Each structure stands twice: as C-alpha cells, then as structure tokens.
Amino acid sequence: MESARGDEASARAETPLAVRTTEVEDTSIRAFFDAAREAAVEDAGFGTEPASTPRAVWRTPESGSVAAYGASATCEANGPDRFASIRSRARELFAALESDTDDSGTPGSFGTSSVPETTDGSSDPSTSEAPRVARPRLFGGFSFFPDAHEGPWRGVPDARFVLPATQFVSTDEEAWLTAIGDARAVESRLLDLRDRLASAADPGPPEPSVIEHAERTTSEATWRDQVDLALSRIDAGALRKVVLAQSLRATLDRPVSVPEALSRLADTYPDCFVFSFPPGEGHRDFFGATPERLVSMRGRDVATGALAGSVGRGETDAADERLASSLAASEKDDREHSLVVEAIGDQLESLAASVTIGDRRVRKLATVQHLFTPIDARLAEDEHVLSLVEALHPTPAVGGLPPDVAAETIREIEAFDRGWYAAPVGWFDAAGDGTFAVAIRSAVAEESRATLFAGNGIVAGSDPAEEWTEVQLKYRPVLDALGL
Template sequence: MDSREGVARADSATLVSRTVRVPDASLSGLLRTLGKPTVVWAGPSEPSVAGYGAAVQVTADGPDRFAAVRERASEVFESADRPADAPAAARPRFVGGFAFHDGHAGTGPWDGFPTAAFVLPHVQVVTTSEGTWLTVNAHGANASEATVAETITSVRERFDPDERPVGRPPGVVETARTTSRAEWREQVAAATERIRAGELEKVVLAQALDVTLADAFSLPDALQRLGDAYPSCFRFALRPADGATFFGASPERLVTREDADVRTGALAATVGRGETPDADRRLAADLRSSAKYRHEHEVVAERIREQLADVATAVETGERRVRALETVQHLFTPIAASSDAHVLDLVEALHPTPAVGGLPPDAALRVIRETETFDRGWYAAPVGWFDAAGDGTFAVALRSALADGTRVRPFAGAGIVADSDPDAEWEEVQLKYRPILDVFERGERE
C-alpha cells in the first residue's frame, strides 16, 4: 500500500495560521475547559501543547513511514500564510507518533492507531512560563483569514480555564495479565537460550495489563498526577481517531533537534528505589558498580552513537550518572551532536534503541514478534512533535497506557541478556507499571 494512502491531497491548498494571546492557564485547566483533545504534549523545559481537531492529518504505513510523514508535512508547511512576528512558541506543529513495528496492524485495542499518525491541530493552545497562546490553523482550498478569525473568536468566548484541583482517583476494580508468570519464565528462558546460541545479544520483552476502573478515565487528572510525580518526564496523550487515548509520562528522550543542535541519551539498566535514604543510596551504588548493569548500559550508549553516525556529526558523550525517578533508578549517559537533518530523519535512525528493542536490531525485532503474547502497538515507539524548520522533540513511549472509558491497558518491559533471571526481570516490570497504576489506584484514606 502507498505510504500516503488515505491522506487528503490538495496541491493548491494554503495553510492559514493566526495566533492570539489568551489568559494564562495550566495544561489540566485547558483540558477541562476545551474538552477531549486530539493531541497533548508537555516536555521538561518545553511549551505544553494541547491540540483539538485536525487542520491536517497525515498517516503512513510501511518501512518508509518516516519519510512519507516528513514529505507530506513539508508540503503543508511550504504553503503557510503566517505573520512573521507571531510568537515562536506558538508556531504550528505536527504532533503524533509511530507504531513500534512497521508492520503494525492497528486492530483490537489499537483500532484507529495506524503505523504512523500526525495531526496539525485546528485549534492549538500553547502554555509557557511567559504566557498562553491560542493558534488556529486552517488548511485547504477554502482556508482563509476570515474563517480562522471566526474560530479564534469562538474559542476566546469560552476560554475560561477550569483550574479546580485534581479529582479523586477512579479506583481499580480488576486487573488481568496478558502474560502469566509461568509464560514469562518460558519467554525469558527461550530468549536467553537464543542469546547464548549467538543469535542475538539482547532483547527487550514487554508485558501488558488489562485494568478495569471503578469510574471513567479522566485525562486531565491523569496527566496532572503524572506531572506532579514525574516533572522531568515527557507527558503525552494521542487520539488519532475517535476511541482510545494513548498517554504516558516517558523518562526517555529519543531525540531533540533545535537549530542543528541534537540531544539524545542512553537510559538503560534499572533498579528500584530504597525505602530509606540509606537503602536508596545502596541501590544506586549497586547500579553504578555492577558489571552487568554497566555492560547493559554501555551497549545501549555505543549503539546510539553508531545510529547517529550517518545523520549527525560531532557526536559527544557526557558523563554517566544515576537518574532517579519516583519508583526506579536508571543509568543515564547524555549524548549530543550536530545535524542539518530533519528531526524525523534522526528519529528513523534511532528507533528502536537497544533500550527498547535489542541487539542486533533485526534479530531482536524478530524475537519480539515471535515471543510477545500481545500487540505492543505504539508502546516503546517514538512520540512527539516537529515544526516547519525540521526541529522537534521525540520521546520513547514508555510508562504508557491505552485508556478508553473504564478500560486501561498499561505496558512495561525489561531488557533480557544472557544471564537474566526471569523472576528478577518480572519484578522490574512490576515496578515499571507503578507510574500508571498509581494514577488510578485509591489510597487507604481515600
């Protein structure tokens, strides 16, 4: 199938974009006021973006999906009618993501999620430390400044952000596993046997939970709780079609490109958090000193440097350190480079990193397809945004879940190497579920 099948083409179309300042608002306040969004993005040290509707939607399938999205978006941006003095933070952005596998089917719980889907929002609200801006985008033969102005007026008339406190967690009624503990042991044993046989060096295997809530999922509340608990993570919510929302708070930046400056990093090797400060420090010391953890981490860092080699120059590696999150600690090495390539070219070069796929990549992907008992869909895949200059930020969609009404499916995984212990890896996966489950579970006093 052609990569751009299903994408409306309008060669004579113009993108009309206008921006106005609106009263300051939090991300959760915006979401409660303006309703169910199409896309949401909030990264550390970046503007928060809430998008509604689609001035343009781009979908793609197959191995050339990255190039197809880039080419179609470039056609749209080339036609842009936008004032030169418009605020840079409020510029039009495509927001969306990709499936982990290029052969993604988009069925079952992933119905409505193609192999790649990006939206240029019709209504885009951006919040920064300096203010909040409303941008309205229209595209097509009939797009005009007058129609954009009408939409701006309509949104401003109802722009009264609802800043009430986060609501009570909905509560968890039932949890079912897609992979039993016995099945997991068999999967890890089979993977380690293939690793010892020399077929591959590492593979990342994942699991999922099917969670039933007592009350319906609230995206504003979920993202607010994730932001409070994980302020240094990338929060996102994507709904390419009516139905489920894919959301999460990822600790892992895949790549950022800004004026040819490229930032990425290796985030691999995981231990839990201690119940006391001393226990926490001992776990961090073990993470630093363990030959197994150091090797697992360095394999990822070296592969990322290799992946960047064809699309970037001046690749530099920073000092390895421990990055502590609410429930786990990871080894992290920052990596910087320079590149004139579009951020989507960088995304294509880097996905999947060994931290979510394995090594060698083709062998690891084959083992994942043959082993996992569920469809990981967009889990552990690139999600993010890009603009007309080819700048943008993408995260790896970890600590994530699909949600629809009272049904939620969280995902988590663990890296398997030759000496991996199935029970230890099982416990690591359970730790990685906690960020999502904590959003919904009620405490004893609630």
C-alpha cells in the same frame, strides 16, 4: 474537506488553512480542554462533544507544555516507509499553510500571524509575528513495528500526526493560543476561545478510580519461560540483548479521564516527557510519562541519550543510596547500558559531524532509578528530525542487539502487539525541528478500558524472577495516574 491518498499514506486537511495567534493568560491544560470542548459543542450545535475530536498533550521539563484540540489536518501512513511518507505529506501541509496565509494577510515565519488586542479591545491581525513556541506543529507518533494492529491497536495506523485546530502553549514566561483553520473563521474562533480561557475556572482535583477487572497478557510462569528462551539465544551468541515486554488490561469503574491522568503524571514525574496522542479515530488516547528522549533537534544541534539499567527506589534515603550504588556497580546493568550507548553513538556517526558522549549517572524517578548517559551531536548537513527518528528507532533500550535478530525474537516471544508502545511519539514543525520521546511507561485508553505496557532488557546474567519484579515497578506510574 480536501484529501490526498497514496498506496501507503493519506492526509486530510481543510482548505484554505490560515493561522492566527494571540498571547493569553496562563491556565491549566485541563481548563484549556474544557474551554475548547465547550466552544466545539456550541459550534457543532449538539449537546455533546463532536465525535472523534482528537486531543494531544506534550510536556517537557525544559520547554513547558503544549496542548492541542481538534484537527485541521491529519497525516497517516502504513508500512516500513511510514517515516518518509509522513515527512513528505507534512511538507505539503506546511507549504499550504504558508501559501494560504501569504494570500490572506501578513504572516510571520511558517505562515503564522499574531492577533494582538488594541486599546479598545478589538483585534488587529495586521501586526507582529508570533514567537517560535506558538507556531504550528504536527503532533503524533509511530508504531514500533509496521502492521501491528491487534488488540487495543485494531484500526490504528502505523503513523498518525494531527495539525490541531487549536494549540495552547505554556512556558515559564508566557502563554500563547494558536488557531488553525478556515481563513474566514479562524480569527473569530481564536478570539472566542481566548475570552473563554480568561474566565475559565480551573478544574478541581480528580477523583480516584477503582479497577473492576484486570488481566495480564503474560503470567509470571510464562514470563520466566520467555526470559529463559531469550537467555538461551544470548548464550548461543545469536543475541546480545533483547527487550521483552508485557501488558496489563484493566477495566475501571468509570471512563478513563486522560487529562486527569496527565495532571497526576506531570506532578509526580516533572522530569519526564508527559504525553497524550490520538493513535486513531474515535475516543482512544495513548498516554504516559516517559523518561527516555529519542531525539531533539533544532537546526543542526541534536540531543539524545541512553537510558538502560534500572533498580527500584528505597524506603529511606540510606536505602535509596544503597540501591543506586548497587545499580552503578552492577556488571549486568553496566553491560546493558554500554550496549545502548555504543549503538546510539554508531547510529549518529553516519549523520553527524561530531558526537559527544557525556558522563554516566544515576537518574532517580519516583518509583525507579536508571543509568543515564546524555549524548549530543552536531549534524554534518541539514536534516529533518524524522530522518533521525527513523535512524534511531528502535534503540537497543527498547529493542535489542543485533536489531534484526532482536526484532524477530520480540515478534516470536511476546504475546501481544506493541502498537505504539516503546515507539517514537512527539512533534515537529515546518522547519523540520522537533522532539520525540520513546513511549514507555504508557497505556492506551478507550472509554473505561486501559491497556498498560512495561518491559525490561534481557542480557547475559539476567535473572527471570528479578526481571519480573522490575517490570511490575514500571506499571506503577500509569496505575498511580489512573488513581488506582
């Protein structure tokens, strides 16, 4: 195991690292994890899955699903420079991948070579380049604030990204399996997993869970006091907006099955970013289904958006449309949404040659409706997606305005550490392209315990009782996903 460690960042990688890719028949993410776990158990020679085996899932409506198992390398960072630290170490990791595969064979772009099957069933690693979707990516996320490590985040770094041992990509047109690791073994590992996937049975429907104990970090009375305090600062002119959050700790009757929860989330929220990442060592998973894109970047093209202002769904179509109309006409929600649009546009102006703000609309999800405005930009110069992540986080949709005053208010008022909640999660590749979402509608799970998070934007005119009701709606996606 090779390691490199500085004052604020660390990384670990097996050496040498090679990359091999093969096309496979499509299957479910749960089937992929089952096959990868079986292979890992056999390789380890134990009767159980090796400890601290990371798993990651990333699903978007426009580009399919990616599942990652194991770790060929990890990058971690702490402190306010966590974005730059991860970017720097990732550059070294990707460069090493290219170097290793250059020495060992015929790589494609980013050091990836494909492993097509010959007519006799054997593998031939000496031909074609793997497609872009199959190339290696780093998966992970950042904390909302630096040094927020209490509660379920104890021992979790401010940033953690994993270069997986195995990566499975599924789109509408194709499915690819990528293996990364020791150059002497990576090809045989890839072909073994390919064969396992070919015969894998899709897992049956998940079983429901039962909450044995639940505890809120914030009572309704305390919440009203918190909102009143925020409103007093808004009335005094110190704040324009602040997002206040709370958490719900639940103990279930059985260990949390994150793959099952993700399957439910993907079915119920097909237009959201469904994600799961390991925030630290051990069997912890941070997962959710967020409607909020922080940024996507490919080349110099950037996509983001403003998501702020919300209302519930109606029990009938007519009631639903009345609620949507009331949201669109709400002065309070218009004020909150406009603040977010303006702030994101301003943040992009310093990096972009042009910024295009689209038409506002009501975006309907299973349990809630949001005001949404798409925002696109064309960068003036080449950038890394992490530069945009750092520039945009936190958006006013999860922090507030002015940013520094809102951050101070959140730290003072909230009764828990946000950890990775409402922070950037996603992936990036060797080219510096990638996609990050804002990790709302989320939870962190360990064994049979899950801590759920939800929040709401407070602006002039906010009503504490209404804000409480709205926040409870935002727990619903993860509660449903847990089978509760």
